[in-house]
Amino acid sequence: MQSCFWGLFNLSKVLCEYETPMRLTVVSDDMQSIVTPSIPEKSLLIGPISVLPHEMPHIETQSIDISLLHISADGLKKVAKQIIHEIDSANDERMVAYRGNDRWIRTIKDAPIKEMNHLESEWLRPGGTYLITGGLGGIGLTIAKHLAELGAGHLVLLGRRSLPERSSWESWLAQHADNDATSQRIQKVQAIEDCGAKVISIAANVVDHESMAQAVSDATAKCGSIHGVIHAAGTMDDQLIMLKSRASAEAVIDAKVKGALILDDIFSAQPLDFFIVFSSIASYLGLPGQIDYTAANAFLDTFAIERSQRANGKSLVINWNAWRDIGMVVNGMEVNGQQENIEAGASGKEIYRVAHPALDQCIDLSDHLLQQHKQQHLFSTHFSINKHWLLSEHQTKTGVALIPGTGIVELMRAAYTEHCTRASEDHNRKAVTAIALTDIQFLSAFQLENEDGQHKDRDLYIRVEGDEQQANLTLYSESDEMPHAIGQARVLNAPPSLQANSDISGIQNRCTKVLETDGKYLAQSFMDFGPRWGCVDSIQYGDAESLLAIELPESFISDLEDYQIHPSLLDIAIGGSQVLINGFDKYQDFYVPIAYEQFNFFDAMPKRFFSHVRYDSSAPEGLARFDASLMDEAGKIFAEIKGFTMKQVEADFASSSTSTFTTSTSTTNTETKKESHSSADNLAAILREAISPEEGIEAFDRVMA
Numbered sequence: 001m002q003s004c005f006w007g008l009f010n011l012s013k014v015l016c017e018y019e020t021p022m023r024l025t026v027v028s029d030d031m032q033s034i035v036t037p038s039i040p041e042k043s044l045l046i047g048p049i050s051v052l053p054h055e056m057p058h059i060e061t062q063s064i065d066i067s068l069l070h071i072s073a074d075g076l077k078k079v080a081k082q083i084i085h086e087i088d089s090a091n092d093e094r095m096v097a098y099r100g101n102d103r104w105i106r107t108i109k110d111a112p113i114k115e116m117n118h119l120e121s122e123w124l125r126p127g128g129t130y131l132i133t134g135g136l137g138g139i140g141l142t143i144a145k146h147l148a149e150l151g152a153g154h155l156v157l158l159g160r161r162s163l164p165e166r167s168s169w170e171s172w173l174a175q176h177a178d179n180d181a182t183s184q185r186i187q188k189v190q191a192i193e194d195c196g197a198k199v200i201s202i203a204a205n206v207v208d209h210e211s212m213a214q215a216v217s218d219a220t221a222k223c224g225s226i227h228g229v230i231h232a233a234g235t236m237d238d239q240l241i242m243l244k245s246r247a248s249a250e251a252v253i254d255a256k257v258k259g260a261l262i263l264d265d266i267f268s269a270q271p272l273d274f275f276i277v278f279s280s281i282a283s284y285l286g287l288p289g290q291i292d293y294t295a296a297n298a299f300l301d302t303f304a305i306e307r308s309q310r311a312n313g314k315s316l317v318i319n320w321n322a323w324r325d326i327g328m329v330v331n332g333m334e335v336n337g338q339q340e341n342i343e344a345g346a347s348g349k350e351i352y353r354v355a356h357p358a359l360d361q362c363i364d365l366s367d368h369l370l371q372q373h374k375q376q377h378l379f380s381t382h383f384s385i386n387k388h389w390l391l392s393e394h395q396t397k398t399g400v401a402l403i404p405g406t407g408i409v410e411l412m413r414a415a416y417t418e419h420c421t422r423a424s425e426d427h428n429r430k431a432v433t434a435i436a437l438t439d440i441q442f443l444s445a446f447q448l449e450n451e452d453g454q455h456k457d458r459d460l461y462i463r464v465e466g467d468e469q470q471a472n473l474t475l476y477s478e479s480d481e482m483p484h485a486i487g488q489a490r491v492l493n494a495p496p497s498l499q500a501n502s503d504i505s506g507i508q509n510r511c512t513k514v515l516e517t518d519g520k521y522l523a524q525s526f527m528d529f530g531p532r533w534g535c536v537d538s539i540q541y542g543d544a545e546s547l548l549a550i551e552l553p554e555s556f557i558s559d560l561e562d563y564q565i566h567p568s569l570l571d572i573a574i575g576g577s578q579v580l581i582n583g584f585d586k587y588q589d590f591y592v593p594i595a596y597e598q599f600n601f602f603d604a605m606p607k608r609f610f611s612h613v614r615y616d617s618s619a620p621e622g623l624a625r626f627d628a629s630l631m632d633e634a635g636k637i638f639a640e641i642k643g644f645t646m647k648q649v650e651a652d653f654a655s656s657s658t659s660t661f662t663t664s665t666s667t668t669n670t671e672t673k674k675e676s677h678s679s680a681d682n683l684a685a686i687l688r689e690a691i692s693p694e695e696g697i698e699a700f701d702r703v704m705a
């Protein structure tokens with residue numbers, strides 16, 4: 001392995017640093033299986049030979065394979081001349097082999113395979129037991145179901161992660177979202193068992209001989225002798241040679257190469273009807289970014305031929321084209337796509353339902369394999385005007401539906417609280433209530449595009465990363481490089497003394513002027529508020545301070561079970577104090593929120609409360625800054641706000657779909673974006689040619705026949 005792959009891997013990395021056009025000739029002995037048996041490990045050379053020119057077009061490569069078996073001194077001289085002649089003539093063929101006087105080149109030929117009746121198979125034993133490594137993966141589960149339909153008795157599906165205990169399947173399905181990877185696997189296993197086969201899911205790493213031997217022995221004890229093996233375990237970790245680390249390449253290669261060798265060893269003394277390895281057309285094409293994957297699959301190609309010459313049962317390799325809808329290529333596409341939310345389902349991360357009505361689901365993105373791992377959850381919501389009052393009740397007079405800043409604050413609070421509960425080791429722990437949200441910045445509005453009077457649905461993501469001491473929150477839609485809002489959060493273990501009773505009557509005595517309202521609504525001319533915004537009881541104001549009495553209309557009381565910071569109430573509780581801004585004209589001046597310096601939240605908002613707002617007149621022109629205390633009717637403070645800042649904008653600011661609140665939008669790494677687009681484009685091109693699962697099954701049947 002050292003001389004076959006790593007030497008050439010290291011050399012390739014070095015050659016990538018040079019821009020001079022060059023040709024690299026790799027001379028091997030007995031790599032190609034022609035006349036004499038080959039040594040499969042040598043095929044790993046094919047990885048660098050095939051991939052290097054795709055990544056570095058100025059580097060040409062050629063492989064010359066010779067045989068040194070039983071060679072005489074004269075034979076050796078002849079081979080030396082053949083090699084020199086081959087290098088001098090600079091032919092186009094990338095794969096050349098010499099055997100005696102013959103020069104061989106690699107070509108691909110059609111091999112017609114007869115069509116099969118889908119449910120007829122002579123190669124499968126009725127009631128037989130079959131082991132599939134990578135059996136809980138996309139193709140593994142599809143093939144397993146097919147074997148069950150054909151009459152297999154037991155299917156042993158092996159991966160590094162097994163399924164949860166059978167007894168917990170029902171509760172797992174209830175707690176997790178439909179697109180949770182484990183939920184989908186459970187449902188597929190149930191469908192396999194509906195066909196009459198029994199499924200055993202075993203956790204073992206194919207690169208670990210001891211645990212594989214144990215897994216096979218356990219499976220045999222439960223289901224009797226194994227009659228056939230399909231080695232489908234594999235991973236992909238696409239990266240250009242220049243960036244590829246040895247550890248990453250090793251993981252990709254080992255699952256296929258060591259996995260096949262270990263299985264071959266474990267079953268060496270046991271008769272098998274078949275031993276099939278799943279390879280890829282990558283071993284012929286040598287796709288950019290896949291030096292390791294190409295090498296590993298090239299090994300499998302040769303391994304199957306070599307095994308067929310020495311071991312019992314049918315040895316086969318299937319070089320799959322990309323599969324549509326399931327499996328690692330689709331998953332790779334999703335990982336590289338812009339929408340991280342799908343990524344988790346694909347990569348086996350858990351996806352939970354979230355009880356909050358404005359949060360659909362949550363994916364645990366923490367890397368639990370790392371010792372010093374950072375807790376990370378990604379929340380997502382598919383926002384629709386028909387489903388979410390946060391949008392339908394908060395529209396501009398020009399028909400733009402957008403989530404209010406206070407809605408963003410509540411989403412941050414709810415997501416962070418859920419994050420802390422999920423991240424806690426103690427799963428029975430009560431949800432945290434008192435938290436501090438700090439440095440919240442609103443960078444651009446999250447609004448629904450309005451096309452021909454129809455609001456288009458849109459996904460919003462909230463990434464929470466960190467712990468109870470400190471976490472970062474990012475709200476974004478199309479790209480996390482252009483967030484709508486960012487902020488930080490921490491748990492307040494000992495809420496400060498601010499919670500003491502406030503002197504409401506003293507404030508009332510200072511705030512003697514009464515602001516005229518539009519019934520229960522704030523009088524203004526920019527927004528079309530829905531009924532939840534009809535919550536003003538009274539607004540009194542004085543010199544740079546105001547007192548607002550707010551009450552949620554009776555029909556929406558149940559909102560408070562989920563919305564602990566109720567967005568419409570908070571919106572009015574502070575926004576209703578704009579009268580304090582110097583020279584403010586409620587019919588002319590339109591202010592939007594741009595930041596909260598600190599939002600300390602101690603307890604859930606009651607249905608009726610007071611908001612005591614203080615205006616900070618030192619803010620620069622065009623900005624308005626406030627502090628506020630929110631308290632219940634007894635004067636107990638449940639939230640304290642510092643540095644809530646608003647900015648004056650043009651009245652039609654929200655009618656452009658890219659309305660931003662501040663000029664300090666986060667930096668966009670265009671280079672990274674360009675790269676991830678092109679890699680997604682590559683995968684998209686591969687997927688256009690992909691086969692459907694039905695076509696995959698048909699091909700499998702025909703190959704097996």
Ligand SMILES: NC(=O)c1ccc[n+]([C@@H]2O[C@H](COP(=O)([O-])OP(=O)(O)OC[C@H]3O[C@@H](n4cnc5c(N)ncnc54)[C@H](OP(=O)(O)O)[C@@H]3O)[C@@H](O)[C@H]2O)c1
Binds near residue numbers: 204234330
């Ligand atoms: N999908 C395609 O379009 C396509 C195209 C060409 C070839 N193929 C080949 O077909 C095979 C199946 O692909 P797929 O699309 O079904 O991929 P997949 O959905 O990613 O499934 C692969 C499975 O292999 C398991 N696995 C990976 N490393 C392992 C290890 N060290 N030990 C035990 N299990 C391991 C994984 O489970 P854990 O993570 O739990 O271990 C995973 O469930 C692969 O060999 C792939 O190279 C696929």
